[in-house]
Amino acid sequence: MDSVDQRTRLVGQNRLELLLFRLNGRQLYGINVFKVKEVLQCPRLTAIPRLNPMVRGVAHIRGGTLPIIDLGRATGGRALEDLSSAFVIITEYNNRVQGFLVRAVERIVNLNWSDVHPPPRGTGRDHYLTAVTRVEEQMVEIVDVEKVLAEVIAVVDPVPQRAREGGPVAGPGSRRILIVDDSSVARRQIIRCVEALGIEVHALNDGRQALDWLQAQADQGVDVPGELLMMISDIEMPEMDGYTLTAEVRNDPRLKGLHVMLHTSLSGVFNQAMVRKVGADDFLAKFSPDELAERVLARMQGVGT
Structure with missing residues (x-):
């Protein structure tokens, strides 16, 4: 509840906290801390037949079974290779809990939304970004997780x-x-x-x-x-x-x-x-x-x- 109170005080100040992480290479990516339940070393993954190729397996975490999505592969890059040194970011989106497999987790930064901008024009329609920002002169790309999940997990028909x-x-x-x-x-x-x-x-x-x-x-x-x-x-x-x-x-x-x-x-x-x-x-x-x-x-x- 202390964390809830602290974050609630950010309301109306147009601020957010980003968890920074890396996939393959040096590029920094970000995800809103509000959506992160926990971060842990990649646990043992169990393969299941006919999984979506972006899902590396399922993991048994705190009494539940979660799909672990390779975020590098899901955003059009190559799959992460060394799972022994990888991390999993457990997130909750749209009342669904899943893990995102990443190579490294950096730190949490506090930003103003006014410093976060839409992707530059000319990047096309097939990218996986909702926004970009800069942290200590480094470009940070914020992933469109809803697009990733729509492609990995069957999405309900939007017609009521x-x-x-x-x-x-x-x-x-x-x-x-x-x-x-x-x-x-x-x-x-x-x-x-x-x-x-x-x-x-x-x-x-x-x-x-x-x-x-x-x-x-x-x-x-x-x-x-x-x-x-x-x-x-x-x-x-x-x-x-x-x-x-x-x-x-x-x-x-x-x-x-x-x-x-x-x-x-x-x-x-x-x-x-x-x-x-x-x-x-x-x-x-x-x-x-x-x-x-x-x-x-x-x-x-x-x-x-």
């Missing part, structure tokens, strides 16, 4: 059951939803889920883009809370995280009535405290299309269309 069975639910003229997420995979999943309900979507890549767009709408005289049904925002994003975005929305009299749902692969007890602190209306862990659809429909019913 209600839409599959009965088609669009919302009628013409329903208010739009703003979706904010830096992961291209997560963004597509959410867009497909919401559009299947018959609701128009405006999607942006990070909190800074979202805040600039919302304020530009307000500058043009748009009643933003009246025009948008809600904003569904990720938490981890370059430039500005979802917590800070929510706090900025609440601090702007023209935007403060906007319904905000934080939708994230982060999990843990600290989330509820953070959601309350920044004033979000709702919180949902990724990714359940049926539950997301129910939250959206409940919002529609609460305000009418």
Whole structure:
């Protein structure tokens, strides 16, 4: 709980902690500490027939059996060779626990999200990065873990059951939803889920883009809370995280009535405290299309269309 309290105090300060690690070579990579349960020397791995080639095996850890994903191979590089000196980062994403096999773990650094930037233009669409930053003059690449998991583990159909069975639910003229997420995979999943309900979507890549767009709408005289049904925002994003975005929305009299749902692969007890602190209306862990659809429909019913 001391750790939870300490990290909760970072909310509204647009800060994050990254665990730095290496795969093959000297390149540094980062992963949000919030998603890390523990780091340990690579345990004995058990091979299972017909595993995805990116999964090196399963490990028995603290009474559970976890898939161990070779992060080097999963991001398009070569497989790690010497497992005896490798490490496993145990993580929790989207209510699923797995281990990422890495060559070396460096340290934890505290950064400001404003120093974390989207991948440079020209890197194409097939890269595995959500952001880049610099630590002591070294480039750090932040891996799009949701993309890795979508390719390694079967991903649920993003179309909610209600839409599959009965088609669009919302009628013409329903208010739009703003979706904010830096992961291209997560963004597509959410867009497909919401559009299947018959609701128009405006999607942006990070909190800074979202805040600039919302304020530009307000500058043009748009009643933003009246025009948008809600904003569904990720938490981890370059430039500005979802917590800070929510706090900025609440601090702007023209935007403060906007319904905000934080939708994230982060999990843990600290989330509820953070959601309350920044004033979000709702919180949902990724990714359940049926539950997301129910939250959206409940919002529609609460305000009418």
